[in-house]
Amino acid sequence: MPLTEEKRKALEKLEFREGLEGLTPARIITLFRRAPLLRAVDDPQRVWQMYENASLVLTVWYEGQLAGIARVLTDGVLHSYLCDLAVEPDVQRLGVGRALVEALLERCKGTELVLRDSDISSGFYERMGFRRVENAWMRAAK
Ligand SMILES: CC(C)(COP(=O)(O)OP(=O)(O)OC[C@H]1O[C@@H](n2cnc3c(N)ncnc32)[C@H](O)[C@@H]1OP(=O)(O)O)[C@@H](O)C(=O)NCCC(=O)NCCS
Known part of the structure; x- marks a missing residue:
């Protein structure tokens, strides 16, 4: 897809951060809803814990x-x-997802990175060099 002038300018203005600076549960929930990323986000306190307890959080700001x-x-x-x-949908397909994944891969060098995908994102992970595995098991939360 050719990059429009508007999108090129948006890309130049993006700021990448590591950590929780600027984050709030409300901002995370809004982004999940808009992306869309289907997660149980009705309890802001639990959403915040997801980020406080993570080993590494990366964000992009526009x-x-x-x-x-x-x-x-x-x-x-x-x-x-x-x-x-x-x-955020307004800046999807501009390389933001790639930049986030590459930064995470760099910081987790030497480890195996696994994830759960969705129907809409599997093509993205394939482009990023991930391989689908058949030997994963999952036990749902109770
Ligand atoms: C999936 C998602 C994170 C991708 O972010 P993005 O910033 O749009 O992706 P990028 O622009 O960095 O794309 C990197 C490459 O993947 C490709 N790509 C992006 N989304 C894709 C998709 N849904 N299917 C196939 N390829 C995709 C891009 O074309 C690009 O290819 P290129 O290397 O040939 O240029 C974003 O679309 C999103 O937030 N989706 C909704 C939430 C979601 O599904 N998250 C994943 C949860 S498992």
Whole structure:
């Protein structure tokens, strides 16, 4: 897709941050709803805990607004789990998701990064060099 002048300018204004600076539960919930990323976000306190307890949180900002987010749980040695990657629709397909994943991969170097995808995002992970695995098991939360 050719980059419009408007989108190129938007891209130049993006600011990447590590950590919780500027984040609030409300901002996270709004981004999840807009992306859309289907998560149980009706309890702001639980949403905040998801980020406080993460090993690593990366965010992207556009003119003071939260435009992208990703977090990782990692032991720093073997295993890392990428959770809840979301990019604001106005800046999707501009390389923001790629930049977030590449930054996370860099910070989790040496570990295996796993994640759960969705029908709409599987093509993205394929483009990012992830491989679908058949040997994963999951037990739903009770
Ligand atoms: C999936 C998502 C994070 C991608 O972010 P993005 O900033 O739009 O992605 P990028 O622009 O960095 O794309 C990187 C590459 O993946 C491709 N891509 C992006 N989304 C894609 C999709 N849904 N299907 C196939 N390819 C996709 C891009 O074309 C680009 O390809 P290129 O390397 O050939 O240029 C974003 O669309 C999103 O937030 N979706 C809703 C929430 C979601 O599904 N999150 C994942 C949870 S599992």
